[in-house]
Amino acid sequence: MLRGRKDVNDPNLAKNEADSPSSKHVERTVNDKGDARIRLARPYILAMTVIVSIGGFIFGFDTGMISGMLEMEDFLKRFHDLGVQPDKNLADPYAFSNVRAGTIVALLSIGTLLGALLSAPVADTFGRKICIIFWNIVFIVGMIVQIATETAWYQIAIGRLVAGLGVGGLSVLTPMYMSETAPRQIRGSMVASYQLAITFGILISYIINFGTEAILSPASWRIPIGVGLIWPVLMILGIFFFPESPRWDFRHGNTERATATVARSYGVTQDHWEVKRELREIRLKFEAETAGDKKWHEIFTGPRMAYRTLLGIVLQALQQLTGANFFFYYGTTIFQSTGLNNSYVTSIILGAVNFGMTFPGLYVVEKAGRRKALIAGALWMFMCFMVFSSVGHFVLDRNDPTATPTAGTTMVVFACLFIAGYAMTWGPVIWVVVGELFPTRYRTMCMGISSASNWIWNFLISFFTPFITSAIDFRYGYIFAACSFVAAPIVFFFLEEHQGRTLEEIDTMYVTHVPPRKSSRWEPPREEDLVTAEKVVDGRVEGVNV
Numbered sequence: 001m002l003r004g005r006k007d008v009n010d011p012n013l014a015k016n017e018a019d020s021p022s023s024k025h026v027e028r029t030v031n032d033k034g035d036a037r038i039r040l041a042r043p044y045i046l047a048m049t050v051i052v053s054i055g056g057f058i059f060g061f062d063t064g065m066i067s068g069m070l071e072m073e074d075f076l077k078r079f080h081d082l083g084v085q086p087d088k089n090l091a092d093p094y095a096f097s098n099v100r101a102g103t104i105v106a107l108l109s110i111g112t113l114l115g116a117l118l119s120a121p122v123a124d125t126f127g128r129k130i131c132i133i134f135w136n137i138v139f140i141v142g143m144i145v146q147i148a149t150e151t152a153w154y155q156i157a158i159g160r161l162v163a164g165l166g167v168g169g170l171s172v173l174t175p176m177y178m179s180e181t182a183p184r185q186i187r188g189s190m191v192a193s194y195q196l197a198i199t200f201g202i203l204i205s206y207i208i209n210f211g212t213e214a215i216l217s218p219a220s221w222r223i224p225i226g227v228g229l230i231w232p233v234l235m236i237l238g239i240f241f242f243p244e245s246p247r248w249d250f251r252h253g254n255t256e257r258a259t260a261t262v263a264r265s266y267g268v269t270q271d272h273w274e275v276k277r278e279l280r281e282i283r284l285k286f287e288a289e290t291a292g293d294k295k296w297h298e299i300f301t302g303p304r305m306a307y308r309t310l311l312g313i314v315l316q317a318l319q320q321l322t323g324a325n326f327f328f329y330y331g332t333t334i335f336q337s338t339g340l341n342n343s344y345v346t347s348i349i350l351g352a353v354n355f356g357m358t359f360p361g362l363y364v365v366e367k368a369g370r371r372k373a374l375i376a377g378a379l380w381m382f383m384c385f386m387v388f389s390s391v392g393h394f395v396l397d398r399n400d401p402t403a404t405p406t407a408g409t410t411m412v413v414f415a416c417l418f419i420a421g422y423a424m425t426w427g428p429v430i431w432v433v434v435g436e437l438f439p440t441r442y443r444t445m446c447m448g449i450s451s452a453s454n455w456i457w458n459f460l461i462s463f464f465t466p467f468i469t470s471a472i473d474f475r476y477g478y479i480f481a482a483c484s485f486v487a488a489p490i491v492f493f494f495l496e497e498h499q500g501r502t503l504e505e506i507d508t509m510y511v512t513h514v515p516p517r518k519s520s521r522w523e524p525p526r527e528e529d530l531v532t533a534e535k536v537v538d539g540r541v542e543g544v545n546v
Helices: 015-019 031-042 043-069 074-078 100-126 128-147 152-183 185-212 219-228 231-237 246-251 255-266 274-288 305-321 326-337 343-367 369-396 403-425 426-438 442-495 505-510 516-521 531-538
Strands: none
Touching: 015 152, 015 505, 031 516, 043 100, 043 128, 043 152, 043 185, 043 219, 043 231, 043 255, 043 326, 043 343, 074 152, 074 219, 100 152, 100 442, 128 152, 128 219, 128 231, 152 185, 152 246, 152 343, 152 426, 185 219, 185 343, 185 426, 219 231, 246 255, 246 274, 305 326, 305 426, 305 442, 326 403, 326 442, 343 369, 343 403, 343 426, 343 505, 369 426, 369 442, 403 426, 426 442, 426 505, 442 516
């Protein structure tokens, strides 16, 4: 923590802070806890969090929706095999093949991958707000393509591909907009609300699927898709009431609007020392960025950037490799195979646990720290998947699951325990960490690539899960357990502790090679002495080994 506490009630604070170079060294802990509670409770901040988080809700809703649709009778009859009569000799003539089920589910992830990669340069050019509107419109188009389908299964798949473009763009822009606009004291919680919105979207889609799955007409699957059109419309309408990111505004010459946005976010006047401090930070970073051309290769050749870029890619991949989407994409199908009477109800329980336990995650990300949360979460998920998979393979009677009801119940319990651990740790914390990991000079490019890593593994898991489970049944979970176990030492040895740090201090920790295991106790220098990536790139810092 920085030393040199200042009295926030001093009326001369703003003037002195602006006039005195030494006074730029402001104590970050002054009323941080109190300020965070007050600012978080303000209607403006709450409204911004709700509206922008709809980007996560959209992704969650689509994820949960397809899980239930795959088992709906009318959906199966229409799309099981175009133009071919069902084989009466099969026990389940309308069952999807592994290829068709995997393609329908996984094409969303291909779209999200492309959307995540395209969103970064587009957002830098046209702004975060305009691009949020654009990607919502793309998602709407994809949903309309799906709801208009009659019998062509590939039209459903194409619609999910287009919708995925929108989801991918929003997966980058939602955390980015929040991290660039939120007050620093509650930045972690606001960015983590993206994951909370994902879990809420999954839960709501499960409930809607439960309400429509008994309908024997196309309404059973068209109603969930139709409801999915509501959320992007709400986000488009809501985002009009909020300003552009202050950092984007400043870089495009709108300094007055940037100042007003920062002041409004903090709930103070434009001459408040907190606003001046934030604007000075934005200005210094902007000057450093414009001092030289920014090239794509710098995300690997810049100061400690190869380390951070690869770390972001690995962390986002590991979030998928924990196996959470194994349940979210195929939960209804999985729990049917355990002999449960109504797997839709079980999915609702799983979704409720996921949503409910994300609330403690908002507390954990700010209070326990990023490293402790991720390490504990990884070990917890390892244990849960080991039990789930062992019971599923060695105890459950897969030919007649009703003969081993205790095994099915045990698997559901440990699936819920797994989701609880994921929702508190790896679900929300990874989005926060990746949003903080990169300097502003490279943030949009690196976040796009990191998110692309997430979506690549999302696709691989969603597409190949039917094939793998057919071959090795519930032993598939051992793969996810191993990945969770490996994730713990990766976090311990490579990730710095970001809790309570400004973005510049986080940058300095990586550039100056602070040992990750000691990073929680690291004392940063004065603000003007911080060694950031921008300063090193521009040759303004001597003797720094990067």
